[in-house]
Amino acid sequence: MHLHDVWFVLIAVLWTGYFFLEGFDFGVGVLTRLLARDRPERRVLINTIGPVWDGNEVWLLTAGGATFAAFPDWYATLFSGFYLPLLVILVCLIVRGVAFEYRAKRTDERWQTTWERAIFWTSLIPAFLWGVAFANIVHGVAIDRSGEYTGQVWDLFGPYALLGGLVTLSLFTFHGAVFASLKTLGDIRARARRFATGAGAVTAVLAVGFLAWTQGDGGDAASLAAAIVAVLALLGALGANLRGREGWAFALSGVTVVAVVATLFLTLFPDVMPSSLDPAWSLTVENASSTPYTLKIMTWCAGIAAPLVVLYQGWTYWVFRKRIGTQHIAEAH
Template sequence: MHLHDFWFLLIAVLWIGYFFLEGFDFGIGILTRTLARGTVERRVLINTIGPVWDGNEVWLLTAGGATFAAFPDWYATLFSGFYIPLLVILVCLIVRGVAFEYRAKRTGERWQRNWELAIFWTSLLPAFLWGVAFANIVHGVAIDREKNYVGGLGDLLNPYALLGGLVTLVLFTFHGAVFAALKTVGDIRERARAQALGLGLATAVLALVFLVWTQAHRGDAWSLTALVIAVAALLGALAANQLGREGWAFALSGLTIVAAVGMLFLSLYPDVMPSTLDPAYSLTAANSASSPYTLKVMTVVAAVFTPIVLLYQGWTYWVFRRRIGVQHIPAAQPAAEH
């Protein structure tokens, strides 16, 4: 295996880790409007991800930084061609982080309601747009001989990409509902399981169409194996959810994301951004990579720091593993008079 192949694999792992972790983050944000009944239950849902949401975004920063360093041509073409949707995602992530921090700074109902709406929309939009972006990467975009994207914004909103956006939106919401059932107690836990059933069935229909479409367009035996795993894991997650085995349901919904995103990267390789104008213009892991020396230095750094990050994040999840419910939310204090 060449180092550029290793870094393609590592970047795939980073994106898979990001979608696995941030997926239920986005799902919880969406569920604050569709599952929670009232301010207290919204606080319960937000508190389930309160200690971990910012750590989950480290995976995105690492994936973006690794792409920039290991595959500068891929990074340049991707971020220039997908500038508007990626800018919208970036703004959403900034506003979302502010909303988590500022929501509880004041006790006014309007203040908290507005920040809760911000959490909802800034979870929903990235969950959809990430699917659109990755579907376009796999499907191929208009790249010329100079490695520049020459299409427009409308070209990115094709039926395949929009379907990909719907799949990630519903899949992440399902993942969030399973996580909510795992992390809560009482009535909200039961409603989370009920909502997970409907979301899981919708995910099964949309994801099967999208993954079969992907397999027919660019698939091989490896991607077909990942497709079968994704479908089996999703069905297993639904069964575990119905049996009240929330731990297994969450593990299997996570495996669904791992297998589905893994299938996209398997379908993509050895390309990193196929060209719809001419296959010879496609960006590949070989022609868009940095120098071997750069990749060698990056490999040493990754070997040292990746285990540290994994251990720290695993410890964080262990410390905050307890379930919570409305009884754990303190009563709101009246606003101070001025």
Template sequence: MELHTLWFVVIAVLWVGYFFLEGFDFGIGVLTGTLARDRAERRVLINTIGPVWDGNEVWLLTAAGATFAAFPDWYATLFSGFYLPLLLILVCLIVRGVAFEYRAKRPEERWQRRWEHAIFWSSLTVSVLWGVLFANMVRGVPIDAQGEFVGDLGDLLSPYALLGGAVSLALFTLHGALFAALKTVGEIRERARRLAGRLGWGGGALTLGFLGWTLAEAENGRGVPALVVAVLALLGALAANARKREGWAFLSSGVLVVAVVALWFLTLFPQLMPSSLDPAWSLTAAESASSPYTLRIMTWCAAFATPVVLLYQGWTYWVFRKRIGTHHLAPAAHGADTRSPA
């Protein structure tokens, strides 16, 4: 395997890991404004992701850094052409992180409620924007012969891209609902499972329709196995959820997210960003890659660092694996500490 192909695969894996992990993070954020009925239940939902949400964002930073180092032309065109949505994503991620940390700093209900609104709206906005961004990247945007984006914001809001945003929101909310069912006890767990069942049928149909549209317009059939995996994962999640097997249901929804992202990258390769003006102007992995020396250095660094990161994150999830409920909350606590109760 050539080094530029290897690094395309590595970057795809980083995005898969990011959406698998941050997907349920964003879903939990959306559920704080839809599933939770009171202040205590919002605290419980926030505490389910308290120990892990910031660690999950490492995958995004690594994916962006790897793109910059391995494919500088791709990075430049992507971040200039998608400047506004990426800026909005960055702002939402900052607001969301501040909200997690600041919500419990003061006891006033109004103060905490405002930060809860910030968590909900920032999570919802980011969930939609990631789908819009990746849908545009896969389908193609106006890129000229110099590899520069020459469109405007309206070019990023096609029906296909908007459907991609709706699909990512539905997927992340489903993933979050199944995570909530896995990590909570009591009434909130039951409601999360019922909501996941409804989201599975509605969001699943939307997702499969979107994937079918993607494959219908693709120039290759490499994404077909991923579509099959997505269908099986969706059915598995629904079946496990109906049988109250939350662990298997969450794992299946994770496989569904992985299959959707994998289909995007399988359909895309060997291109990085197709040009809607002229296919000859599309960015390709071979033409946009850094020098072989740079890629070799990156490969050695990744081989050393990746196992360390995986072991650390795996240990974190193991330590905070227990379920929590409203009865675990300290009565004197002001709000959602961003760490799960011991």
């Protein structure tokens, strides 16, 4: 295996980690309007992700940086061609971070309501747009012989891409509902489980259609195996949620996220951005990669830094592992 193949796998792992962690993060943000009935319950949901949401975004920064360094042509075509959707995602992530930090700075009702709505919308929109972006990457876009995207922004919102966006939105919402039931106490915990049942059923219908379309569009035996794992894990998560096995439900919903992302990257390989104009113009792991020397240096750096980051983030989740409820929310002063 060449180093450019290794780095394709590593970038896939980084995106998988990001969607696993930020997935339930986005889902909880969506649930602040769909599940919570009052401000204390919204504060409970926000507090379940309060200590970890910013650490989850480290995976996105690392994935983007690794793509820039390992596959500069992929990075250039992706970020120029998908400029507007990625800009919207970036603005949402900035506003979302500000909302978490500034929501409680004042006790004014309008102030807090505004920031809570911002958390909802800046969780929902990226959850949808990430699915749109990756569906386009896998399906192929209009790339010419020089590696430039020649399509229009509305070309990125075809039926397959929109279905991909609905899948990630529903899957992340389900993942977040399962996480909320795992991390909360009282009535909100029971309602999170009931919500997860409905969200999981919707996700199952959408995911089966999307994965079948993906497989028919260019999948192989490996991507088919990953798709089957995704469907089985999703059904298992639904069953565990119905039985009240919240830990298993969350683990299996996480496996679903991992398997869906694996399906996309397995379908994509050895391309990194297929051209819908001419397959010969597609960007591949070979023609879009950096020099072997660059990849070698990156491999050494990643081998040293990555385990430290994983250990630190794992420790953070362990420290903040306990459940919380409205009884733990202090009165506003």
